[in-house]
Amino acid sequence: MRSVHDGAPKRSFQGRSRARALAAAGSLLAAMFVTVGLAPTAARADTTVGGCTGLISGNCVQATTGSKNFQNHTQWVGWVRSYGWGGSNGIVKLESWSSNFYFSSNVNPNDVNPYREWGAQRWVPSGSGVCSAATYTDGYRSVACITIQV
Template sequence: MFAKRDEKNRPRRTLGTAIKVTAATAAMVGASLFATAAPASATEGSCKGPFWGWFQQNVCLVADMGGKNVAARSQWVGRVEGNQGSYADPNVKMEIWGDGFYYANKGVVAVNVNKWVRDGTNICAAETEPSGWRQITCIAIHVP
């Protein structure tokens, strides 16, 4: 014969299960928020040069990088600047670009990009001399 269920214990099991499910859900949400929370910004940079024949002629890229969103495989990028380092010629074309943005100017390019960029892409800066000589440097975006 089948044993009868004890009705006194039924609400306790349901409540216990509800508590476990709620706790597990809270843990997943908390872990998700932790994974996407932006740590303090870090500035990353990359320079190429000086190049042979041109004293202190180089191209530099500086980017303020924010948090990484592991779930979306992307990283926050704030301010990006492309410059010529210690050699500053206002006639030189400077460009910066990355995942979904492109800016150009003469001398220095500094822009608040303020967007998420995808893993596996790059942020780059290029300097193009009036003679046509072009130099490029990049920072790789990597989200584990």
């Protein structure tokens, strides 16, 4: 008596296991490509936001922000600026900071409206302040902040 499989090539169990392993490896590789494609990387920073202190003169903070990562609740901060406005002079130091960066620079107190800019190039968590401070010759320190919201 002949079996239904007689005469036809038989597929071994080992061959089926190899096919399943290749299919699983292909799925894993595809998932890795998708994951890498969605991973947060440096983003283009194209929006400027800022805030200032003082009524007729003071200091300001500006941040050039970019993409928001809603999974990690972060936003890209490309550049941050600290500067005096309204004819401010007597500033000896400008600073800018957030949760994961800090920059400072001494400035000439005779400069009017001194300005410093730094490349933060960081993902900043939602709820974090991006701040700047101006320290004056008499020790007075003025702080301005904006808040990252994702």
